[in-house]
Amino acid sequence: MKNSELHSFSVKEQTKDIKSKLEPNKILIYDAIMGSGKTTSAIERMRLYSTIGQKFIFVTPFLEEINRVQDKLDSIIETPVSKHEFDILNVYSSGTKKYSYKNKRDSYIDLLSQNKNIATTHSLFGSLSVGDASLFKDYILIIDEAINPITLFEFGARDIEILFNEQLISKDVRTNKINVTDRQYKDNSFKEVLNFCRQDNVYLNNNTFISHFPIEIMNACKQVEILTYLFDSSLMAYYFKLKGCNYSFLTKLDEKSIKVKIKNNLNIYEGSRNQNKRSKTAFSKNNLTKKSKQERKKIKDKISYVFRYEFRTGSNHSAFTTFKEIKSKYAGKGYTKGFIPINARATNEFSHKKSMAYIGNRYLNPAILSFFKEKGIKINQDYWALxxxxxxxxxxxxxxxxxxxxxxxxxxxxxxxxxWLND
Incomplete structure (x- = not known):
């Protein structure tokens, strides 16, 4: 449940006598348009937290953002947070540089048990379980960009039938919650799916196993701060609704004037190379995947034409996106090296790009929609896609x-x- 009262971003007000003002289970949403200073404000709050001995955890989508925030903190905290406390979360297995899940997660838990200030990624934060919740009781949790609290594991209908018949898993007929029945099973045949099902809060919807992040983690924190934009459109907002969480918004921006400036700076192509039929599914993942080689070539030719003759930018200043699984099928001359993941956020790595092509039409996985619908929660897909x-x-x-x-x-x-621009 959300509290519609709007507050200011005042850092001093937020941190004044913070030890006495912190409220258990309080969730604050810093909802403001990108580039409005949400992260800068959070860094200042972390500095103030450190001066009173208040421990914090900063969670961001990318490793490079951890390094940037760490450098900022080191420059403003009188006794800077040790680089060791941050960098240990970026551990790679020796020699191969291969991602080592166990080493990173163990390092994370070890730092939590030592009550250290920590910066970490969305991915590693998402690996936590209900049993870790008690380690968060002394922390303020700061999340840069709303996390995706829902994880999917799609599996074949016949294989799911085998899991039940062999009594490897069981299901609560009322809630569809899954439990791993045979804890001694060691065979590799179903190792991956059983490991997924051993997580907290795993449910079955048709042929998809769905896991959602343990709310106990956030409930354990002294305070949770989420830095994002259009929070109500995120899966995290629907997740809070599912869990009955209360939260408050904090903002003070004149968004209308900001949109006017954005609109004046954006040259949105409106020519004949756009979709010529008003289909809601055109350029969706399923639609793009099914296109023939000839149809894909036509789309690539249009992208190249727009970059070259309409926008007149070279490859260094051109960027495009589409769905990761079909990236290579829509890569073309003059823009391939400028690929930006379709779900990219919280990075300024591509801020030199002057022309961008968005080859996609976003819809949520039907299993997610169905899962929330069964709980009486309807998701606004247009708002999410926007x-x-x-x-x-x-x-x-x-x-x-x-x-x-x-x-x-x-x-x-x-x-x-x-x-949205015209609002």
Missing amino acids: SELIQWIWRGCIRNDEKMNLYIPSNRMRNLLIS
Whole structure:
């Protein structure tokens, strides 16, 4: 449940006499447009927290953002947070540079047990379980960009039948919650799916196992701060609704004037290379996957044409995206090296890009929609798709208050953006 009262971003007000003002289980949403200073404000709060001995955990999507925040903290904290306390979470197995889940997670738990200040990624934070909740009781948790609290594992219907018949798993007929029945099973045949099902809060929806993040982690914290934009469109907001969590918004921005500035800086292509039929599913993942080689070539030719003749930018300043699984099928001359993941956020690595092409039309996985629907929660897919699009656009030079070209051939996605700008 959300509290609609709006507060300011005042750092001093937030941290004044903080030890006496912290409220257990309080969730604060710093909801403001990208580039408005949410992370900078959070760094200042972390500095103030450190001066009173209040421990904090900072969670961000990318490793490079951890390093940036760490450097900022080291420059403003009189007794800076030890680099060891941050960098230990970036451990790789020796020699191969291969991701080592066990080493990283164990290091994370070890730091929590030592009550250290910690910066980590969304991915590693998502590996926590209910049993870890007690380690968070002394912490303020700061999450940069709303996390995805839902994880899917799609499995074949016949294989799921075998899991039940062999009594490897069982299901609560009322809630569809899954339990691993045979804890001694060692065979590799179902090792991966059984490891997934051993997580907390795993449910079965048709042929998809669904796990959601243990709310006990956030409930254990002294306070939770989430830095994002359009929070109500995120899966995290629906997750809080599912769990009955209360939260309050904090903002003070004149968003209307910000949108006017963005609109003036954005050159949105409106020519004949856009989708010519008003189909809601055109450029969706399923639609793009099923296209023939000839159809894919036509799309690639349109992208190249727009970059070369409409936007007139070279490969160094051009960027595109599509769904990861079909990236290679839509890569083309003059823009391939500028690929930005379709779910990119919280990074300024691509802020030099002056022209961007969004080859996608976002919809949530039907299993997620069905899962929430069964709980009586309906998700607004247009709102979610819009927030994902805005986050991606903001990776380009528009974040620097510069002019930027944008090609979105999907009618649905383009019109969602234009409606948001016009508001």
